[in-house]
Amino acid sequence: MNDVNFESWSSSELRAVEQALESWVPADTPAALGVAMRYAVLDGGKRLRPLLVLAAAKAVEGQREAAMRAAVAVELIHAYSLVHDDMPCMDDDALRRGKPTVHVEFGEARAMLAGDAMQALAFEVLTPDDGVEPALQARLVSLLARAAGHQGMAGGQAIDLASVGRMLDEASLRDMHRRKTGALLQASVLMGAACGPVDAQTWDALAQYGAAIGLAFQVVDDILDVTQASDTLGKTAGKDADNNKPTYVSVLGLEAAQRYALALRDEAHTALARCHLSSTDHLACLADKVVDRQH
Amino acid sequence: MNDVNFESWSSSELRAVEQALESWVPADTPAALGVAMRYAVLDGGKRLRPLLVLAAAKAVEGQREAAMRAAVAVELIHAYSLVHDDMPCMDDDALRRGKPTVHVEFGEARAMLAGDAMQALAFEVLTPDDGVEPALQARLVSLLARAAGHQGMAGGQAIDLASVGRMLDEASLRDMHRRKTGALLQASVLMGAACGPVDAQTWDALAQYGAAIGLAFQVVDDILDVTQASDTLGKTAGKDADNNKPTYVSVLGLEAAQRYALALRDEAHTALARCHLSSTDHLACLADKVVDRQH
Numbered sequence: 001m002n003d004v005n006f007e008s009w010s011s012s013e014l015r016a017v018e019q020a021l022e023s024w025v026p027a028d029t030p031a032a033l034g035v036a037m038r039y040a041v042l043d044g045g046k047r048l049r050p051l052l053v054l055a056a057a058k059a060v061e062g063q064r065e066a067a068m069r070a071a072v073a074v075e076l077i078h079a080y081s082l083v084h085d086d087m088p089c090m091d092d093d094a095l096r097r098g099k100p101t102v103h104v105e106f107g108e109a110r111a112m113l114a115g116d117a118m119q120a121l122a123f124e125v126l127t128p129d130d131g132v133e134p135a136l137q138a139r140l141v142s143l144l145a146r147a148a149g150h151q152g153m154a155g156g157q158a159i160d161l162a163s164v165g166r167m168l169d170e171a172s173l174r175d176m177h178r179r180k181t182g183a184l185l186q187a188s189v190l191m192g193a194a195c196g197p198v199d200a201q202t203w204d205a206l207a208q209y210g211a212a213i214g215l216a217f218q219v220v221d222d223i224l225d226v227t228q229a230s231d232t233l234g235k236t237a238g239k240d241a242d243n244n245k246p247t248y249v250s251v252l253g254l255e256a257a258q259r260y261a262l263a264l265r266d267e268a269h270t271a272l273a274r275c276h277l278s279s280t281d282h283l284a285c286l287a288d289k290v291v292d293r294q295h
Numbered sequence: 296m297n298d299v300n301f302e303s304w305s306s307s308e309l310r311a312v313e314q315a316l317e318s319w320v321p322a323d324t325p326a327a328l329g330v331a332m333r334y335a336v337l338d339g340g341k342r343l344r345p346l347l348v349l350a351a352a353k354a355v356e357g358q359r360e361a362a363m364r365a366a367v368a369v370e371l372i373h374a375y376s377l378v379h380d381d382m383p384c385m386d387d388d389a390l391r392r393g394k395p396t397v398h399v400e401f402g403e404a405r406a407m408l409a410g411d412a413m414q415a416l417a418f419e420v421l422t423p424d425d426g427v428e429p430a431l432q433a434r435l436v437s438l439l440a441r442a443a444g445h446q447g448m449a450g451g452q453a454i455d456l457a458s459v460g461r462m463l464d465e466a467s468l469r470d471m472h473r474r475k476t477g478a479l480l481q482a483s484v485l486m487g488a489a490c491g492p493v494d495a496q497t498w499d500a501l502a503q504y505g506a507a508i509g510l511a512f513q514v515v516d517d518i519l520d521v522t523q524a525s526d527t528l529g530k531t532a533g534k535d536a537d538n539n540k541p542t543y544v545s546v547l548g549l550e551a552a553q554r555y556a557l558a559l560r561d562e563a564h565t566a567l568a569r570c571h572l573s574s575t576d577h578l579a580c581l582a583d584k585v586v587d588r589q590h
Contacts, residue, residue: 120444
């Protein structure tokens, strides 16, 4: 791995993703719905999912236009899920990334509609009139819809809702997170991979890589929810604990959770080694970033 | 037109649509999210959109599997929009078709998630692993996503939200309804048409047919909102008037609205006459049903 190369590549790609979001999420929509949509998705976020799409697409030498559309589409799905998740009937969050949440800024009705329209827009972005081969368009839609839907993200959120105040065993916790955040992270990798030619073994290895970092992301989230709170004086205790939600820390304990995150990072690297690809360096760096991040 | 043929065709197709919904909207989902999804979409509704898809597909001798998937997908989008529309932050309706609305039955959080998952499921249904040519899958996704999104249904709902308590002129009212309900009705026709071979003139004529019945549907809705209330003793006044929403009746007056509905029906028939198709009888019957309906 070469961190200098990664940083250079990722900062260039992040600019390209912002430009694509800027041009594909429209401002000129009826009743200014686009203003709420742009507020929700522009100028914020780590863009981990777009980077996973683009790193996988680079590894398979995939089609650029298709990969950028996939990157934008997956970020739109992620962003819409945050808008709906923040609403009073769900997590009731007033702030996100230091800004008022969409429903606080625009009202609940408009927040719900903006989220709905962002989901539709993701599938619009994946099906342009030209520039991407139709069979690839259909494949990308299939991967994204399944990751976003009842067996993926929405299903995981439903488990999350039902599990507040209950203790889950580790298998149930893993199942919830595999769906709630893991499915979209894994789909990001696979959508990027679908943009180029890959053999079956490489596809399976990338799926395993995606599953490992998807789970690692959540384990680290749970760790940071605890360690950030204790490290940062003046902050209230971790949000998940407040909300009485089961987490990897509450189920495994902090040290075991930290060991698990490292094991998942290793699993991701091992999976990459099984790919028949000339370079998976950026995907390897992203696995490290997911586990080593501090926020 | 042959009403006997239409009734026989439509009752057979309605059974097929119910069976397809029954098998493609799953019950076995995480945290019983599917139970709320099925509650929202099964056993209710006139299924006008699926019938439009299937009538258009029949007129163009379109692929059956693709048409049935399109019929289910468009109904899922329609049903999800009703779930979200009924929520307290939108129209706050407690009853739909004589049953408690989804958020009353399952809670607001689950209703929002069920709607979100139904939108994703629509795009899943359109992108099966096999059975439908990938280029047609992509075309159907494109038509549906654009009709559901910020320039279509969601955009129209945003205008609707912003227009409560305001008087709109007829052009603005038409623009709102062309998006809010018209876009999905027109897309139903075009998704059916996309399942078979059509020349450009026929495509344009079917688009015009779809636009005309889309608008007619809403004009008739506005008329029924008034005439049903005055015809049915013991009922409160029309819901739209209660909600202080502009309608075709409030903007044009009742008689002019009734004349407008008939003119739109004629426009739909005229458009069908321009199609290069051997039979558009079922589409013609559906135009009549949209205008002549009593509920």
